[in-house]
Amino acid sequence: MEEKGKQERVQDAVDQLCNALDILGLESSVQALDNGCLKRIAKSLAIDYDDVVDNDAWNGINHALVKRVLACGGSSSGGVGSREEEEDRSSKLTPETPERDEPTKTATQKQTPSAPAGVGDDAPSLPVGYKVPEVWNGVQGSGADGGIFGSQNRADADAREERELPVGDHKYQLYSIGTANGIRAAAMLEELGIEYDAWYIDIMKGDQFTTGLMQLNPNAKVPAMRVKNEDESESSFRVFESAHILLHLAETYPERGLVPADQAGRAECLNWLFWSASTTPVIGFGFGHFYRYGPIKIAYAIDRCTMELKRQLSVLDKQLTGRSFVVGESMTIADICIFPWMYALEAGYKAAKFLKLSEYKNVERWMASMLQRPAVQRGIRVNGFAPDAIRERHSPADFGDADN
Ligand SMILES: N[C@@H](CCC(=O)N[C@@H](CS)C(=O)NCC(=O)O)C(=O)O
Incomplete structure (x- = not known):
């Protein structure tokens, strides 16, 4: 109750302030609201800003304020600005972000859209109390240096050991x-x-x-x-x-026709090859890491990655409607590129149930047909992890199968 009272007081104060500035036509002052104003309002009302800052209602107020600022023609950066935004304001003035006390703006300038704003330093943090440092100087207890892949994490691109690679006979x-x-x-x-x-x-x-x-x-x-x-x-x-x-x-x-020879077919194949290459990090670096491997389960990270991954699954499912393979009736490198990551969702991340993979009927059908291919089955075994995996492959005989 007490909490609600505080928010209402802040909301009232924001409304009154915006109204007053509207009435006075003080555009440049309205623009000044975009950075840190909520903090100042809270202070003037003797409300502990940290008390209300991690609350949905507070975000609502913040958005309402930003809308008001934009409606007044200010180039809001989106409510409570970050330290960088505040510091950069004076040094990065452009016609789109005029100085606060600049007297008039043309209609065109007023309508210039501003880039989406970042969330300020006062957003809730994980771990609670974490403050983004001015300069990143290494991990701060986030767990990003730990977990299954912890040994890989370093912020430089230097080799760590002098060692040559083995070389075999083949091309x-x-x-x-x-x-x-x-x-x-x-x-x-x-x-x-x-x-x-x-x-x-x-x-x-x-x-x-x-x-x-x-x-x-x-x-x-x-x-x-x-x-x-x-x-x-x-x-x-x-x-x-x-x-x-x-x-x-x-x-x-x-x-071998794994890229279609005709220009249109080739373009479509490369569309999906590049789609796969560029969307893969959402699956591996994003979803897979936070869902399966990360040393800490963060709802925000898992939800955000899952949403985008499910959107991608949906994109693929639609593309596979009425097609045997991604770009038509024969398999191309687009299928070979996309398939292993769809396979990893179940085999690697054990996320079939979580993602409701069985709802993507076309993907399911296509996966089954890809998995039936002997070459794909062998590809999964090469340098693989399952009991039938072969650690190195130097000849077909390494598979030890009758069909090789
Ligand atoms: N975009 C690269 C990604 C390659 C990649 O991330 N490979 C992983 C194995 S799947 C790796 O080498 N990880 C080692 C590391 O990150 O240190 C590709 O498609 O080849």
Whole structure:
């Protein structure tokens, strides 16, 4: 009750202040409301700002105020501004963000939309009481240095160990692990039925940070591939980024039709290849991490990533309506790129129930048909984790199957 009384008093004060400024036509003063004004109002009413700041009603007031400011033509930054916004205000003046006491603005300037504002330093924090430092100097008890992948986290791109990579006989040397990105590359090589050596890179032990691997991929991630010089007439070269490995191989073997030959078909295939490559971090770095691996369960992070992931599932489900594969009736590198991450949702993150995957009927049907492909099955085993996984692959015999 007491809490509600405080909020109502703040709301009243905001309303009165906006009305007064409206009546007086003091646009430049209204504009001044955008940064820190709620804090000042709370102070003037002798209300402890921290008492009400993490409350939905308070956010409502904040939004109402921002709407008022925008309606008055001010270039609000969205309520309680961050320290950076306040500091930057004087140094980053543009025609769109005029100085507070600038006398008049043209109609065009008034209508110029401003970028979405950031949430200020007074937003609720996790851990409670965390304040964003002015300069980031390392993790502060957030758990971001811990968890399953804690050993990987460092803010520099330096190699951590002098070590060369092993090299096999074949033209294609794949350095990988049987995660979704790794499955992309291995399934592609298996689909093509070409010879390659696949070496296991133990990312939990830091193999990706060795000088050898980082010469192949300065970004210290796998899969990464070396295409060896076979007849000494050309130099060998590196191919990193899993989607690029797919494209490179598809273009090297055009007769296999894994990228359509016609311009429109190729464009559509690349649309979905790039869609997959660019949306993958939402699945892995975002959803997978916060849902499955992060050392702390944060509702906000899980909800936000889940919402976007379910939107992506919906996009894919719609695209697969009436199509056997992502871009038509034959499989392309778009399918090979997208499939392993959909597979990871169930096999890796154990999130089938949580995400209600069975509701995406077209995705479900397409997944089943992808999983039936022997090459895809072998790709999942290469450098993989299941009991039938093979740690390294140097020849078809490594699979030990009758059909190889
Ligand atoms: N965009 C890259 C992502 C590669 C990636 O994140 N690979 C993971 C394994 S799936 C890795 O190497 N992680 C090691 C690390 O982050 O240190 C690709 O598609 O190849």
